[in-house]
Every structure is written in C-alpha cells, then in structure tokens.
Amino acid sequence: MSLLTVFQQLSTTQRAVVLVCAIAVAVAMAWPNDEEAVPVAATESRPSTAVHSRADAASPVVPPPTPATLSHEVVPGDTLGGLFTQHGLGLATLHHVLEADQELLALDILRPGNQLHFEWTEDRSRLDTLSLVIHPGRTIHYRRLSDDAFEAVEDNHPGHWHERVLISPIEGSFYASASQAGLNDADIVKAERIFRERVNFRRDIRVGDRFEIVLSEERVRKAEPTGQTRIEAIRLRLGKRMESAFLHDDGSYYDARGESLGRAFLRQPMQGPPRVSSHFNPRRLHPVTKRIAPHNGVDFAMPVGTPILSIADGVITRIGNHPYAGKYLEVEHPGQFKTRYLHLSRISVRQGQNVRRGQQIALSGNTGRSTGPHLHFELHVNNRPVDPLKADIPRAKRIPAREMVAFDNKVRTLLDTLEHAELRLAQRNATHGNEI
Numbered sequence: 001m002s003l004l005t006v007f008q009q010l011s012t013t014q015r016a017v018v019l020v021c022a023i024a025v026a027v028a029m030a031w032p033n034d035e036e037a038v039p040v041a042a043t044e045s046r047p048s049t050a051v052h053s054r055a056d057a058a059s060p061v062v063p064p065p066t067p068a069t070l071s072h073e074v075v076p077g078d079t080l081g082g083l084f085t086q087h088g089l090g091l092a093t094l095h096h097v098l099e100a101d102q103e104l105l106a107l108d109i110l111r112p113g114n115q116l117h118f119e120w121t122e123d124r125s126r127l128d129t130l131s132l133v134i135h136p137g138r139t140i141h142y143r144r145l146s147d148d149a150f151e152a153v154e155d156n157h158p159g160h161w162h163e164r165v166l167i168s169p170i171e172g173s174f175y176a177s178a179s180q181a182g183l184n185d186a187d188i189v190k191a192e193r194i195f196r197e198r199v200n201f202r203r204d205i206r207v208g209d210r211f212e213i214v215l216s217e218e219r220v221r222k223a224e225p226t227g228q229t230r231i232e233a234i235r236l237r238l239g240k241r242m243e244s245a246f247l248h249d250d251g252s253y254y255d256a257r258g259e260s261l262g263r264a265f266l267r268q269p270m271q272g273p274p275r276v277s278s279h280f281n282p283r284r285l286h287p288v289t290k291r292i293a294p295h296n297g298v299d300f301a302m303p304v305g306t307p308i309l310s311i312a313d314g315v316i317t318r319i320g321n322h323p324y325a326g327k328y329l330e331v332e333h334p335g336q337f338k339t340r341y342l343h344l345s346r347i348s349v350r351q352g353q354n355v356r357r358g359q360q361i362a363l364s365g366n367t368g369r370s371t372g373p374h375l376h377f378e379l380h381v382n383n384r385p386v387d388p389l390k391a392d393i394p395r396a397k398r399i400p401a402r403e404m405v406a407f408d409n410k411v412r413t414l415l416d417t418l419e420h421a422e423l424r425l426a427q428r429n430a431t432h433g434n435e436i
Contacts, residue, residue, distance in 0.1 A: 068124070074114040080107055087118060093127050095323065097142050100150040102324040102369070103296045105340075106132055106140050109318060135226040137218065149291065159226055161216040165421035170209040174201050178211065184229070187215065189315065191234055193334045194245045194253050194261060196313060199236065210237040212418050228383070230336065233414040246411050248399060250392050251336040251381050256411050258399035262334050263357050265393040266311040269341065269377055270300065270364075277301040277374055280387035296385035297340065297378035304345050304373045306364040310355045311339055311379075312394070319351050325376070326368025331355065335394070338383070342376035343367050 072083060084094045101107045110116075115133035120126065121144075130142040130150075139155040168181040178188045191213065192201050199205075212235045218228040236243040245253040245261050253261045268274050278284070278299035283292060310331055317338075318330035327344040345365025355361055366373040379388040399407050 068120055070118045072116045072118070074110045074112055074116065076112050078110055078112075080110060083116065089118075089127055092148075096148055096150050097127075097130055098322070099324055099369075100142050100152045100293075101140075102322070103294050104140060104152055104154075105318075105320070105322065105325060105328070106134065106152075107142075108320050108322055108325075135228065136224040137220040137226040137228070145291075151291075151293075157220045159218040159220040159228075161230075162219055162223075163214055163216050163232065163417065165417060166211075166213045166215060167418075167421055167425055168211060170205055170211060171207055174205050174211065178213075183213065183215070187229055187231060190231055190334070193313070193315070194231070194234060195236065195243055196334070197261060197263070198243055199238070204238055206239060209239065211235070212237075212422070214414055214417055233411075233418070235418060246407070246414060247335070248407055248410075249403075250394065252394040253335060254399055254407070256415075258404055258407055260394060260397050260399075262394060263313060264395045264397075265333075265337075266309065266357060267389070267393070267395075268300070269309050269311050269339070269375070270302065270306060271309070275301045276389075277372075280385075280389070297342070297376050298388050300375045300377060302364050302373060302375060304363075304365050306375070307360045308341055308344065308362040308364055308375060310357060310359050310361050312337065312357045314339075314355055316349050316351050316353045316355065316361070319347055319349075322368060324369045326370065327362075327365065329362060331361070336382045337393070338380040340376075340378040340380070342378075343370050343374060 070087065072078075080098075081094060084090075098107065115131075117129075117131040117133070118127060119129040119131070121128045126144075128144050132140045132142075134140070137157045137159045141153045141155060142150045143153060145151050166178075166181045166183060168177050170177045174192070175188055178191065179185070183191070191211075195201075214232040214234075216230050216232050218226045220226055231245075231247065233246045234244070244256050246256065248254055255261060276298060278295060280295060280298055282294040282296070284295035285292060312331075312333045314331040314333040314337075316329060317332045319328075321327050322342075325342045327347060328340060328342040329344070329347055329349065331339045331341075333339065341362055343365055344362045345367060346363040347361070348363070349355060349361045364373065364375045377388055379386055379391055379393070381391060
C-alpha cells in the first residue's frame with residue numbers, strides 16, 4: 001500500500017495533523033544552525049565586544065579640555081586653597097598670588113557673594129589672571145608677570161552716593177528697632193560707636209525714644225549698589241534730650257556746634273619716638289622681590305615684643321595669619337577710618353572686641369615675609385590707604401574756625417532733609433494710620 005493510499009484513507013482531521021507535521025519538519029530542516037547564523041543581538045555582543053574592549057584598553061582616556069575662563073561665586077566654607085585645588089592649580093601658584101596680595105589682603109578672607117574669575121594661558125597650562133570682584137565698583141586683578149610672580153591691579157569705578165532717610169521709634173532696643181527700620185548690622189554698630197562717649201545704649205534708651213538717620217549708599221554704573229554705606233547724620237531723641245552727629249569732610253563726627261564726638265587719634269601705635277624704616281610709597285621697590293609694589297603703610301623698626309597700641313577707639317574686625325603679612329589684625333574706628341597692624345608676634349585681642357585709644361592690642365614681631373623685626377602700620381580712610389604720618393586724623397576737640405562755614409551749611413542741609421522726611425512720614429501716618 002502506497003503512502004498516498006494510506007493518506008487517502010485517513011479522516012479529514014488526521015489529514016490536517018499530518019500536513020501540519022510535514023510543514024514543521026520542512027521548516028526545521030531549512031532553518032540555519034548556530035554555526036551558520038547567529039541572531040543580530042548575539043553578533044553585537046560577542047566578537048565585536050571583544051574587539052572594542054581591547055581597543056579601549058589600549059587607548060588612553062582623554063580628559064575634557066581645560067576651559068579658558070571659569071567663574072565662581074564664593075559661598076560659606078570656601079577657601080582660596082580649596083578652590084585652587086578644585087581647579088587643578090598648584091600650591092606654588094597659590095603662594096605667588098598671595099604674595100601679590102600682601103599689601104591688599106583682599107584674598108585672605110573671602111566673603112560669600114564675592115566673585116572669582118579664573119583665566120588660563122592660551123595653552124591652558126597655567127593660571128594667567130585671577131580676578132576678585134569685591135563689589136560692582138571694585139575689582140582686583142592678579143596678573144601673571146613671570147613664572148614665579150603676579151602683580152595686583154585695582155580696578156575701581158567711581159560711584160555716586162544716594163541718600164535715604166530712616167526714622168523710627170525705639171521699641172525694645174535700639175538694635176532691634178534700627179534693624180527693623182532697614183539698617184544693617186555694620187551700620188548699627190557704627191551708629192552706637194558714634195555716640196559712645198555720650199550715650200549708653202543700654203541705660204539711656206527708653207521705649208518711645210526715636211532715631212533719625214540720613215544714610216548714603218554708593219551706586220555705580222546703572223544704579224548698581226556696591227554695598228558701601230556711610231551715615232551722614234544721626235539724631236537721637238531721648239525723652240527731652242537730643243543728641244546729634246554729623247559727618248565732616250575729615251571723616252569724623254561732630255555735633256551741630258562743631259564739637260568732636262570722639263577722642264583724638266594717636267599719630268603712632270607705640271610709645272616713645274618712632275624709627276621709620278620704610279615710608280608710605282605706592283611706587284616702592286620691594287626690598288625682597290626687587291619689583292615695583294605699593295607700600296600701603298609705614299614700617300616702624302622695633303624689637304620683637306614691643307607693645308602695639310590702638311590709635312583710637314574701635315572694634316577688632318579682622319584677625320589673620322598670612323604667609324607674607326604674618327600675624328595681623330584690623331581695627332575699624334568711628335567715622336571712615338580703619339587701621340591695620342602686620343608682622344605681629346602675638347595678638348592680645350579677639351575679633352569683635354571693642355578697644356579704646358591707647359589700649360595694647362598686640363606685640364610686634366617678625367612673622368610672615370620680613371627683612372627684620374618691625375611693625376607695618378596702615379591707615380585707611382574711606383577704604384583707601386593713606387600716609388599715616390601725613391593724613392588728616394581727628395586730633396582737635398572741635399572743627400577749625402576756617403572750616404565752620406562749610407560745616408554749618410552741610411548741617412543745615414542735612415537737618416532740612418530730616419525735617420522734610422518727618423513731614424512726609426507724618427502725612428503718610430495721617431492717611432494710613434500706623435502704616436509706614
């Protein structure tokens with residue numbers, strides 16, 4: 001019996017099963033085996049992967065190129081050393097930049113919000129320029145001069161001063177009321193120091209007393225604030241008593257009669273006759289590097305351990321230990337005055353401490369980079385270094401007669417400003433109740 005005869009004798013269902021099985025066998029016989037063809041995914045994962053792995057192992061990893069420039073906004077916790085390490089800049093470069101900053105000490109304390117701009121050389125091999133933007137009106141550029149030297153160049157934009165008036169009753173404390181009225185902490189401290197000789201802000205202030213302040217704020221370019229402020233006038237109404245202070249052109253405060261509100265400054269920060277070893281000179285030839293570098297102070301030669309005195313009442317605002325300036329401190333005084341004392345061997349005060357004129361604040365030394373034991377002393381007026389031996393400093397009890405006409409005119413203008421502000425405030429209160 002042939003296969004065809006057998007197939008014809010099957011039922012319809014049986015025939016269908018036989019046909020399906022035959023087709024399956026035919027397909028299986030026609031399909032390629034593993035050696036003849038491999039699915040695409042397997043092809044990509046076996047021979048080609050092995051080849052690429054060997055190539056990757058042989059080829060070095062190319063790092064991303066160093067950018068030509070990089071900007072960084074200082075945040076709390078940032079240090080210059082940490083930022084240099086983060087951006088691949090060596091310790092030697094850091095020390096060369098700090099050497100250029102010795103007279104300015106601008107990089108020693110980075111403040112949140114400061115901007116740092118790094119600029120590399122054309123071949124991206126080393127730092128060419130570091131720029132510190134202190135505020136929109138002041139930038140310091142540290143530019144490479146050679147393999148081992150930078151120079152500091154200040155870029156200052158002239159600004160204009162915008163006046164605003166703050167008037168408020170005192171409720172609780174002067175500090176809390178002034179802060180609520182919009183005065184920042186630094187200006188509150190300045191206001192208290194202005195009246196230090198006449199007002200005890202703990203005992204003399206009562207609820208219901210009142211303060212009036214004319215505050216100037218510096219702005220540059222398109223009204224950008226620099227953060228620099230100064231108190232032009234301040235008036236305290238303490239019950240039936242009135243205390244007033246007005247800023248004169250010499251940077252000191254006087255009452256409406258021209259009487260000084262503070263004690264006179266000392267000309268030098270030590271006892272005995274001074275021996276000047278290096279004068280104030282913005283074009284001085286540096287004795288160690290032999291390069292032109294500004295000398296923003298006066299050097300007094302003296303033995304290590306000589307007592308150093310604060311030349312006026314003030315508050316300690318900075319204490320540091322710089323690789324070139326050595327141990328140093330800074331004192332902010334009433335008005336627009338600030339002093340610095342460098343190369344100290346010992347510091348006798350703490351940051352934030354109030355000091356009096358003639359108070360010992362340190363001992364002289366020979367720390368940092370120095371040619372011998374001495375004190376480097378600086379006087380700054382309106383944040384600019386001046387010659388401490390020649391600058392006008394508060395020394396008289398009252399304004400000289402030849403300057404009284406100009407001072408009287410200024411006082412009248414400031415009083416008019418206060419009176420008009422009080423009138424506007426009274427009109428606003430009459431319209432809006434207690435709303436200011």
